[in-house]
Amino acid sequence: MDQHNILNQLQELEKKSTVLEPSANNRMQWEEAFTKYSKRYIDELNDKPSFSLENYDDDTLSNTDFRSENAIDDVLRLLKDHLEPPGLNPASGGHLGYIPGGGLYAAAVGDYLAAVTNKYAGVFYASPGAVRIENALINWTANVLGYNRGFGGNITSGGSIANLIAITTARDAKGIKGKDLHKTVIYMTKVAHHSLKKAIVIAGLRECVIREIALDKQYKMDVVALADQVKNDKTSGLNPFLVIGNAGSTDIGSIDPLLEISQVAKENDLWFHVDGAYGGYFLLLDECREKMKGIADADSVVLDPHKGLFLPYGTGIVLIKRLEDMKQAFSYEANYMQDTVSFEQEVSPAELSPELSKHFRSLRMWMPLKLHGEQPFIDALKEKLLLTEYFKQKVVELGFELLTEPELTVVAYRYVPNNGMDANEFNKRLMDKVHQDGKIFISSTNIDGNYILRFACLSFRTHRYHVDELLKLLLACKEEVLADM
Numbered sequence: 001m002d003q004h005n006i007l008n009q010l011q012e013l014e015k016k017s018t019v020l021e022p023s024a025n026n027r028m029q030w031e032e033a034f035t036k037y038s039k040r041y042i043d044e045l046n047d048k049p050s051f052s053l054e055n056y057d058d059d060t061l062s063n064t065d066f067r068s069e070n071a072i073d074d075v076l077r078l079l080k081d082h083l084e085p086p087g088l089n090p091a092s093g094g095h096l097g098y099i100p101g102g103g104l105y106a107a108a109v110g111d112y113l114a115a116v117t118n119k120y121a122g123v124f125y126a127s128p129g130a131v132r133i134e135n136a137l138i139n140w141t142a143n144v145l146g147y148n149r150g151f152g153g154n155i156t157s158g159g160s161i162a163n164l165i166a167i168t169t170a171r172d173a174k175g176i177k178g179k180d181l182h183k184t185v186i187y188m189t190k191v192a193h194h195s196l197k198k199a200i201v202i203a204g205l206r207e208c209v210i211r212e213i214a215l216d217k218q219y220k221m222d223v224v225a226l227a228d229q230v231k232n233d234k235t236s237g238l239n240p241f242l243v244i245g246n247a248g249s250t251d252i253g254s255i256d257p258l259l260e261i262s263q264v265a266k267e268n269d270l271w272f273h274v275d276g277a278y279g280g281y282f283l284l285l286d287e288c289r290e291k292m293k294g295i296a297d298a299d300s301v302v303l304d305p306h307k308g309l310f311l312p313y314g315t316g317i318v319l320i321k322r323l324e325d326m327k328q329a330f331s332y333e334a335n336y337m338q339d340t341v342s343f344e345q346e347v348s349p350a351e352l353s354p355e356l357s358k359h360f361r362s363l364r365m366w367m368p369l370k371l372h373g374e375q376p377f378i379d380a381l382k383e384k385l386l387l388t389e390y391f392k393q394k395v396v397e398l399g400f401e402l403l404t405e406p407e408l409t410v411v412a413y414r415y416v417p418n419n420g421m422d423a424n425e426f427n428k429r430l431m432d433k434v435h436q437d438g439k440i441f442i443s444s445t446n447i448d449g450n451y452i453l454r455f456a457c458l459s460f461r462t463h464r465y466h467v468d469e470l471l472k473l474l475l476a477c478k479e480e481v482l483a484d485m
């Protein structure tokens with residue numbers, strides 16, 4: 001192509017592609033529109049359902065046409081009409097199922113600025129500031145946990161990836177090789193989160209022996225059973241490798257006896273991993289720190305800021321007691337990155353996780369902590385604990401039975417009808433009715449073959465109002481199911 005032609009084409013293409021950089025006026029128009037949208041969304045939360053079964057067949061969004069440009073108001077209307085209505089609304093204070101979090105507005109501001117600046121958060125050389133922000137948050141979390149120095153950590157997309165990083169690090173730190181897998185043993189309980197089983201499979205440990213250690217009456221790991229099993233396994237020539245404890249199980253919020261488990265781990269040279277994706281940030285409260293004593297002895301710990309710190313989905317943290325173990329599992333060399341290695345004042349996230357180019361996700365955690373300070377987080381977590389106590393007392397007054405005393409902010413409960421009707425069938429129907437109403441969302445679990453209802457209170461937006469609404473709903477739905485039979 002002759003140069004004249006090249007220059008002509010470039011001129012034309014430049015003109016066409018600059019629409020991707022909207023003018024200041026254009027940006028202001030968008031900002032006004034999306035600010036209005038978020039204002040309405042937040043203002044309406046308590047008037048809208050937490051869950052809606054309607055319009056699941058609406059496939060407008062599957063058939064999105066990308067061939068032409070659209071005005072911001074039309075685009076936002078598509079979201080309002082087709083994204084908002086069906087399914088769960090996790091931003092609502094009425095979300096009391098699974099493990100909620102809410103989604104802090106301050107985090108949205110962080111996300112917005114992370115996208116606008118597009119800082120490259122994977123490597124110190126590229127953005128010392130972004131890496132320092134991530135490392136500062138890891139240090140802050142490690143401090144909450146009780147890790148002193150020498151640890152490593154990474155801000156991940158969630159607890160599942162954080163668990164995967166921990167399991168992978170454990171595998172390499174303990175030198176587990178393919179030829180030994182059938183002799184290698186992992187210990188956990190049946191209330192361990194399924195993301196751990198996934199992580200074990202993804203990390204290539206599918207052929208390991210997995211021991212489900214018995215639970216006591218409060219659904220905590222029976223440490224005597226653990227010690228016995230490890231001893232037996234050693235006697236039969238197996239290699240005990242990893243024990244996984246819960247700092248707040250998803251099902252019932254139970255906390256394993258972490259200190260005792262850490263002792264068994266130490267005596268037998270096991271890697272001790274603690275899954276605190278749900279419960280970890282309760283360590284901010286003095287009254288909960290006692291319950292998780294021993295967590296600082298773990299070799300690795302996972303926490304989910306999108307649960308216990310109320311961030312929007314997409315934020316987990318893994319901490320590894322010895323940074324070197326993490327580096328061993330994840331560091332890399334790449335020819336095209338040769339210029340980055342002379343900048344090693346700070347460890348870079350890319351050396352400690354599978355990600356290279358990573359979302360500057362630490363800004364969504366940093367912004368709320370900076371704007372609000374830690375104290376409101378502590379107060380909100382205390383409020384959730386007290387709401388849980390309140391719900392527990394009230395639901396028992398309504399005739400429901402508890403599976404066990406709640407330790408954190410999950411209550412596992414059910415109604416056992418005294419008219420001979422099957423309890424599982426009853427509670428299933430009760431939950432369907434609550435879902436049909438939709439004002440408050442709850443979820444269920446299956447424990448030992450029993451259909452169990454769960455109250456999971458962790459959104460910063462959940463207040464007494466929502467708990468009272470749920471209690472009203474449970475009473476009304478219970479009467480309806482009883483009358484239907």
Ligand SMILES: *Cc1c(COP(=O)(O)O)cnc(C)c1O
Pocket residue numbers: 099157158159160161193195248249250275276277278304316
């Ligand atoms: C939520 C949860 C996970 C999984 O975390 P994601 O952030 O959903 O990937 C793991 N363990 C526990 C205990 C959890 O509550």
